[in-house]
Every structure is written in structure tokens, then in C-alpha cells.
Amino acid sequence: MVIGSGAREHALAWAIAKSAHVTVTPGNPGIAAHGIACVETPATELEADLFVIGPDQEVVDGLADDLRAQGKAVVGPGADGARLEGSKAFMKEFLESAGVPSAAFGVFDDEVRAVAYLRTMKPPYVVKTDGLAAGKGVLVTHDLAEAEGDVREKLSGHVFAGAGRTVVIEEALDGPECSLMVLCDGTHVVTLASSQDFKRVGDANRGANTGGMGAYAPMTSMDAPHLEEFMETIVTPTLRELQRRDIDYRGVLYAGIMLTTQGPKLLEYNARFGDPETQVLVPLYGDGLFQLLHDVATGQLDATPPRAVGAAVTVVLAAHGYPASPRRGDLIEGLGVDGQLAEQVDGVTVFHAGTAINDEGQFVTNGGRVVAVTAVGDTVAQARGRAYDAASLITFAGRVMRTDIALAPL
């Protein structure tokens, strides 16, 4: 059972379906078009050998605890472990006691003290909302006045009401970013291939932060010595700290790492699979994903990392007005009636993020990110060519697409 309705969950279900029978709740029309059952029933009322929770909110809200209380095998930490994602203030304090390198920081719920701290920092200024904010709670700016305004706005509670009235102000770090997804069964960890996400809406990393406009895997420069360093300085101390706090973490620990000149530093933890990184990770593991995730849920993870084969690139097509105010209802052409036209390009799978089917049975836009056009290949370059070939076939009014995803892979 896969829980969620985006392209990440589509990719998970598609990969698990290679070796198991999958249902998705609630799913989406693209998942259904791939012949995978989608149901509206809440997860707690469903039976399955394995539950995989996709979205951050459900994990942070403790859905894994509810399911485990029913005796179910779950990929996803309980609410205790999910605080690593649910509260940036908690995460920073956790990293400090674990000894994981990360940006210097201050946590504030008082405006005067927050602004005073901000004025001691060097630009660019980094201001974060404490709680979940759908990838939109982070401001990085050279403009002190803008940063101060952002602090006031966040502390007012008007923008991110549910995400609390606490801000984290951080030292700015610089360097390329790497997404490292680590599977953890409570005791053992294995890393999946490294990947890179493109967060800004525009080419050359310009424009607003988004949920992610594309990704590729693996980052070939992240060879064995790099991964060993990540394990030693980030993952192992984190696991030790989780155990010290009696947190039985069974799920995906997603480390957002910045490769600074002073070595790798942790930007953030997420308590679930990345989106869109999952769309480029799962195609690399053939039919092995179900077994791997089952081992995570049941505490039987093998210490040998699974072998990733080839490379993958995903290009997100987003709706007109994304990310500020995406428009819904634009007719999507190029998917075909069964959703599989663009998939005739070699190596391509189209994962749906925000689509709906209108009264005439046609696919229309129904969310910010609409589809993630994913291709595999022997190399990132080959996968990239295929993904863009397929993406060019899928059109709708106001389509937003970056043209430089994986153009210069690291």
C-alpha cells in the first residue's frame, strides 16, 4: 500500500509493482492509467503486507504510529523521528548534540532578538520557518531589509499559521547540493544512489524556490570516498543520536547535504522520500524495491547497499503560474488517451503529480507540478536526451519547464 497522490508516490507504486501487488491511497489518474489500483479508503482501514508513506505531512502527523499500533509493517518513522523534518529548530538542536556539521544558527520566537541576530550575520541571509511549509518556508537573500521583513512576516503567524511562529536564522553555506536518501530499519542503514534536485523555478537557478523542477541520479562525482565521508560525519552520528533518544527510525532518512569547501554540511533532514528525487532513484533498482522496503519496515535490512544500475533524469512540467498561483484545468496534449503516448520514447515513464481527467475523458492540469517526465539511460546524458524528447511531446497552455535539468551533472 502506497500512501499519497503525487509523482513520488506514482514512482514508488510503479517500482513496487514490478514485484508485488500494489494499491495506492488516494493515488491519481496517472497511477490508475498504469493499471495500479487507486482507492479513497484511509490507510488505517486497509490491509497490506507493507505500507509506504509518501508525503511529509502524514509522516509528521504520526500515521506510521497509528499503522504500527495496528500491527502493520510500515516504511516511515513515527512522529518522534519525523520531528527531524517537522521542526527545523528540533533538527538543528539534534544535529548539535549528534555532532553533525551544519550551519551556525539561532532559534527565535521574538522579533527584536531575531532581527538583532540577523544583523550580526553576513549576507546572504537565511531565514526558515520552523515547521512544514511545502518547500516554501526558506528565504535566502542578500537584502537585509527583505530578510527582516520575512522574519516579521513569519513570526506574525499569518503566512505559515500551521508551521508555527518560530524562525530559524542560519549562517549561509555555499556549494553544490546533494540529496542522499538513506534507508534505516531502526538499527542498520544503507544509502541509495546520490541525486540532485533543481529547486528554483527558472534556468540557471533563477527565480522562486519550488518543490523541485527536476532531478538526476546518480551524481557520479559522489564516489565511494565521498559516500564514506557522508556516512562517517553525518549518517552514523545521526543514527547514534536517534538510538540514544530511543527513536526507532524505520523509513527513509533524506539528507540534504551542501558540499562546502570545509567539507559536507547537513542543510536539512526529511523523514521521507524526496520529490522529485524518488522519480530518478527507483528506476535504478530494477524489481528490488519491494524487498528493500519490506526489510526496512521489518528490521531486516542487509548491510550491503543495493546496486544501482544506469542513470535517470526527470523533468517536471509545471502549471502556468507555478509556484505562486498554479492554474488548473488546462488541457494536456501528448499523453494520449491512456496516458502512455510520451512513454513510447525509449526508457521513458511519465509520473503524474497534478493531473485530473475532465468530463470528456482528457487529461488536464490539476496542481502546481503536473507531470515528472522520467527517463533511464546508460548515462545521465542519454537519460537527459530521452526525458527532454518525451517532455517536448507533452504540451499545455502556460507550461513551465526548465531546460537545464542535468545539463552539467556533477
Ligand code: AMP
Ligand atoms: P531546506 O528546506 O532547509 O533544504 O532549504 C531549501 C533550500 O534553501 C536548500 O536546498 C538550499 O538551496 C537553500 N538553503 C537552505 N539553508 C541554507 C543555508 N544555510 N545556506 C545556503 N542555502 C541554504
Ligand code: GLY
Ligand atoms: N526535493 C526536495 C524534497 O523532497 O524535499
